[in-house]
Amino acid sequence: MARYALVLGIAKYDNFTNLPKAVNDAEHIAQLLREQGRFDVQPLPGKLIESENRWQITPDKKLTGKELGQALRIFLLEKAKGAEALIYFAGHGFEAPSLTGEAKGYLATSDCNKDGQNGIAFDDLNTLISKSQLSSLVVLLDCCYAGSLLERSFINSGFSVFNSKQDYCLITASRAFERAREDAEGGIFTKAVIKGLSEDKADETTGEVNANDLMSFVSRELKGSGQEAIYMGGGRSIPLVWYSAKNQVAAAVVSEESPYRGLQAFDKEHAKFFFGRQKVVSLIQQKLTQANFIPIIGASGSGKSSVVRAGLIPVLEKNGWRILEPILPGVQPLAELKRAFTQLFERTEIREISALIDTEGLSTVISKLTGSERCLLVVDQFEEIFTLGSQEEERQRFIELLTQVSQGRLAIVTTMRADFLEYCLNYESLTQLIQEQAVYMPPLLGAELEEAIASPANLQGYQLERGLLGTIQQEVVGQEKGCLPLLQFALTELWEHRDQQAYQLTVVKYKELGGVTGALNRHAENLYESFTEQQQDWVKRIFLKLVRTGAQAKDTRQWQAKTKLLSIAGENRDEQQVINDVLEKLIKERLIVLDCELTGEVWVDLAHEALMEGWERFAKWRKTGQKLRRLRDQIEDALRIWEEEPSDENLMMGGLLAKVQEIWSELESDLDPAAREFYQQSDAQEKQRKTAETFYKIHLSENSA
Template sequence: MEHTGTSGLSGPNCRAVVVGTGHHQAGASLSSLPSARRSAVDIAATLHTACGMEQGNVELLTDPENPTEVLAAVERAIAGASDGGVVFFYFVGHGLLGPGDLLYLATSASSVPDSTVHAVPYAEIKNQLSEAAARSVVILDCCFSGLAEAASPAQRSDPYASARPAGSFLLSSASHYAVSFAPKGQTHTLFSGELLRVLTEGEPGGPVRFTLNDLYRHLDHRFQNSAVRPHADSAGRMGDLTLAPNPRYTPAPAFLPPPPEDDGTHCPYPGMRPFLPEESHLFFGRRQLTQVLVDRVTDAQAVGPVVLVGPSGAGKSSLLRAGLAAADSVGPVLLVPAPGPKPFQELVSRWSEAVGRPFAEVADALGTGNFPASADGRRAPRVLVVDQLEEIFTQCEDAEERDLFIRAVATASRPGPRVVLGLRADYYGHCLRDSRLSRLVLAGQFTVPPLTDEELGEAITGPAAQAGLLLEDGLLDILLHELRLEQGGMGHTTALPFLAHVLRATWAGRWGRRLTVSGYHATGGIRGSVAQTAHTLLDSLDPAERPALRALVLRLVRVVDSEGKAVRRRVRTGDLIAASTDDGQRDTALLGRLVEARLVVVDGGWAQLCHDSLLYAWPALRAWIDVNLEAMLAHRGLAEAADTWDASGRLPSGLYRGSHLAAVRSRIEDAEDVLELRGVEADFLAASRSAQWRGT
């Protein structure tokens, strides 16, 4: 969904506490800081005028008399910020070094630097924020503030897909034991004054809107080689939270010199992975379709699941995440990125985490189409999104698992979530062969068509403008022309993933703030950029590393038929990495290289090729699959049999025997340099050989 112009702090469930301690009692050895009080007053005002916070949601404390006053204000803010909201805490004044080198925040009753009796322990604030359901932002303008750490994420993580980045963020004016500065006679402290200037006056050449990360990068650059040394610490993606518009944003001029080697600019194009909910401000070209989908999903009169159907690469996953899940009107959205080999267990696990009920209880309920409500007052999902529905056919070999999953989503009863499913169009026929899925698809189909030329233009230029970038004259026309040429011969896939990849590669070769025609051609073009990226990676490896990379990548591929049709496979990173220390270090490094090249994405301990299109656009990968097709088919069956044997207690009845064992062993051994067996697979083969030798 296109950027709406709102701040991440403008919601009704956001609260702020701004504390400024500038005055101390007569006779105190702590110097008065008039600029601290003035800074706090102006920060509180700016949170309203620039960041969009409601005035009643900002509590200002000037010269608090004791720690209780501050801690009580934080408690009130936490109580007012519901789950999914933000608590913003700002302190400016003296920072004190207490026992154990811990940070304390001075109150007006604090009198000497080495006494923390009347000061606020920062650890208490951190603990309060860590236990809160809301996300947190802490900004400290005081000496020793670099000793502080960001609040730890809440003990129960937020399971919902949301445009609001999760986690916590800390920004401080000083690194570790460094002091902070409040010049005499100045209205503001150095740090708060510059922060205020950026938020109220803007930054020429900056982004359209400032995030917390943008703010830190600006302050860090501004105070290079000065006494003030900003420091940032974060958990999760909270640094992506949008704070305020940049009042001095202007489009890039036609010519600028090239940037320094690392100019701190973030790429607005995600490559072949989907746009995430928190990247909704970069998701262009689908505004109308997003609104139609949101209206369909939130229609109170509608019944049954909505089924998004579109070709591979049409942008279904981005539409579900950065479109539907990011829409404020939809409510809590629980996203299941993919059903995987155990779709019912995956659904039960996700719902159990979301509502706080035991796995077994949720499994019993979902088996009858009932989605249990939340157990402890937390938000229950209003919308359940299951992406890549085709995996119940391509990844799941357990008929009972598939049946339970279909029963759960097909018979979901109200009250319960609105179910939204994402399906690749080439698996439409598979759904029609199941009576329950057939009814769902025919009644709830929502077609995702290819982008028009106008929408493609928005998808290209919108993120660039958001990041303050300019396309060289002619580049947009070249991109659209080559997209049309590619689209004509790509069968069931579309060229959109290749566009996403080439835009990111073109950004990497930008000239200043311009994306150039020469930079685009250097990538290899729409189709060639993926192959060129992969080829460059292979060429950079030592000869001994290339077989290891091949084996690692092939573990991320699942062959679904004897004709060689392949799909991506999600694999736990631990299962990808070799067991031996030396080989494990090698594989970890290789996986990192694949992630850095945007060929593989790792999330939550799982690794996956970034898009199905890689299976066609990476010539070497296609060749590896063709050469090793029989071994991969045998390995697929072995992996499933070994997992089933292990899950059932490793009973002899589940082992391979006779000619079946001999055939599998032959094919696996012929491909030992390509296929690396997991521990459970090696155990399964060893147990099968032993059982056959003993005749059991």
């Protein structure tokens, strides 16, 4: 696609101070865009150098308002129509009051007055852009008060590009209250832009520097300079320049490592196989230039965790961010949060840092780290804060700590299922941040879906047989909700049955495996049928224990300690070993996963929530006995509270105990020994209380008589 750039550098002014360095800045930008950006560059004010067939900025020539207005009109409405467009401006920017007293923003031309006459009003530029038919637009403004021009003139006037479907990126040199500074070489913003577009900043695989990469670099480069770049954008992150890739994959090289992830999320180690989500990753990057708390919200199976772990984190690390170990809230969210931060310090400092989190918050802790880089904490599966039984006081404090990071070096990204949005409405600070900063996961469709399916195999030297891509797409389209894990699982299975002679993934094998919707169910059923009748019963109990049974069918997965799952067999060591063997087989076949804490405790989880619907037998299990399982979860929640403080006041009592007593015979076999003992102790205390109450009533009656 054609790319056109209009590069403006105005040095001569009638009513403002001259800016001789603006011409040099514009000339450097023009050269870079021409040589590395594949742009057809028109610099103004300029002249044509016929011997080199290119335009060059003329330092001593003025650029009048009439000339610039006409140039912008021709550029936006005619020359760049249907193409990628870039506008760079180096010169004066100013505000002047309108007849109504409202401030209006202007680009200063050589003959403009300070009241705005002959200047280029941003309202007029907005009108031109609204009439244009561009593929994409990049605007770089190196002028004083540029942030004011962007925020007031563009946004307040309803700058049309923000509501359009085209890709856009607008970067200004300074905030509304700041001047754009110069040093001996020129504008420090433009110098940062040129440095950010240099070859050593290019992606090693693609050789590209895009708009998000540039903004991240410029922000760091201007830190402490007295001015701060402002960014706004939408759509994909627009490539600006290209260089030769340093790590090109040889086309003839074939690798047999699976490029697909089954039911597991993509992570940093598998980022090279993660395709199709550049737009949403770019959007999150853009949000992080404006705010420190970004919630990512989407349906189960929409790829939220993969976008953060394999998309966002590698990009931020490349741009100099410090990444904390991602956490899941779990049953003790505050402990998980403290663990993420205390690991950054020496063991002797852990107690101090933990206390500091309690009293001062997270930003204060980050300020104690050496360096000036921004830090990122990812809170994955944020809905666990509502589902895994933490007490309300702890839940409120956890949310408070996360949402109080509006300033400073620390940024927080959370991922959450969309069906838990209602729960967030009870927390004002969280609700407000979701309204202002949330990124909603879009469906993976069209070219992006094709890329996610075919590119990982291509990277390994394999091709999709003709017709396979269309067959997969036809099955996936319309089944988007929760479909990505099923798609990845089907592709993983297909990879394991690939044609290693022809280096192909084939249509016949795809259909044999059951396609996207059938591959997981077929795989899980074959594995289930391989177990004995007793083992099948244990598999059912294992899987149901790994589900938190919610109201209104909002089931979620929940971690369980491996020791609790082994206790399904009671105290029989031989049977516990058989259950352990069952767990190992489920792990090997990618239906469940393990994680280990620093304490050595081993935890078990479903490989993905997609199993709850994708395996038909499991879906049927979940529809029966829901009342009993919800009560079991409540017992285990109460047990956790009691284990933290084993006092009589924390035993089961009241309505919960009455419910358990009523159906104890049905519940007993499904509880582990600790939960059964907890109930028995609670029941015994309740009986003692009732006996004492009866004795007191009799004694009182006798005395009255």
